[in-house]
Amino acid sequence: RLMDKALPIIMELRGTLLAWRAREGIDVPEYDHGKEADLHERLIHNFGGDKPAASAAKEIDAPTISREQERER
Numbered sequence: 001r002l003m004d005k006a007l008p009i010i011m012e013l014r015g016t017l018l019a020w021r022a023r024e025g026i027d028v029p030e031y032d033h034g035k036e037a038d039l040h041e042r043l044i045h046n047f048g049g050d051k052p053a054a055s056a057a058k059e060i061d062a063p064t065i066s067r068e069q070e071r072e073r
Helices: 002-024 033-046 053-060 062-072
Strands: none
Touching: 002 033
């Protein structure tokens, strides 16, 4: 699958951006690969084509995910 091939490149890019932000003194919350991988799996599962997009979008609830991420910081 395309995402399986793209994921390592995306993770490398995020690591590079994190290093750049740290070098420039930009405050960035610590990156958690496990949480990102879990979110990635949820998105793949919910939009896998089994369900209509509207019902999948209800399950993801982006504002709730954003609040959870803010609390973890």
